[in-house]
Amino acid sequence: MANEELGRADLRRADADLLGVYEHLYDDNFGGQPGISTHYVVLRYKLRGTIELASLPDLQHTAYRWATVKEITTDATGHLNTQLYFVEPVPR
Template sequence: MKLPECEFIQVVRSTPLISIDLVVKDTNGNYLLGQRTNRPAQGYWFVPGGRILKDESIKEAFIRLTMEELGVSIPESQAKFIGVFEHFYPDNFSDSAFSTHYVVLGYELLADINLDSLPKGQHTQYGWFSKDVLTVSENVHLHTKWYVQK
């Protein structure tokens, strides 16, 4: 269930959000990243992912998020759980008046995805990044680097 924006602002201001990040690798070992259009982490290269909604199970959220972010429904059973991460941002989706705190469930999955087929809702562009390039790039967000440095 998605909340009206005014209610969601209060949630973000008051509580951590729970989300799923999708660490997608291709058969060559490269990582799929998208350049974020929205706050927080706007403008940075980041892994696909999103929030778990109220009354939505993790399994349901996983299928929804893979469809929304990758254009294909993938069940959670086809991914490897890599851990729980915390992300702290100084801004939020609406402005910079207060911070955002995420508790993130990280999942790694293997998928050779055509970049041209990916949805453009959350990212302006996509790319496949090697671990070496990803870890040294100033344009790749620190939280994304954590996933490959584990």
Template sequence: MLGAMDFLAVVRHAPLVSIDLIVTDARGRALLGRRRNRPARDTWFVPGGRIRKDESLDAAFRRIVADELGVAGAERAGAVARGVFEHHYPDNFAGEEGVTTHYVVLAYAWTMPEDGAAGGHAVGTPDQHSAYCWMSPAELLGRDDVHENTKAYFR
């Protein structure tokens, strides 16, 4: 694992590659988490995470679903690729002045299994998000506290 200073150097000089999960339930609502961390702190955002060096896309998908949602065994083959997006942020995880964050995001739509975490059980991990909720696409598009990068997935 990179130390914070090494990772800040990466953020300063290169885009990060990540997977965002457009998770829906059987009613068509999307799962959003209230972000604890920079960038996009204190906004509602879809779950997701960075792809690690030398990690396959399939392994990254499984890890991100497990880490972000607490659901084991999810396969990327069961998701639908929704496209490649770019996210630009004026800040960074460390709050370092003058360092922006650039993500190249692979977005995947995935329906939460009915017997999975959506079935009334806890969803997600508290280190990344302070709260989780399900919103219809119309609801999230109408809210000011849903990040624009998340709204782009539903336009």
């Protein structure tokens, strides 16, 4: 997964800290099929180390950017679930 998302096959779970578990429920689905909802669970990790934006793969995304927590939580174009990762209390 890290290779697909970050272009880094060398990363392991031990290279990151778990920040929380999030559940998402949608009335629709990516295939657009009527009557089928979507449920998924996100494990939020903070990766230790650095990643260069220019080295990230473009298979799943067309652009990347670094943003502050304030920029993420106030961006009207940002997805609500993404914003909630940064405003909900982070478990210690």
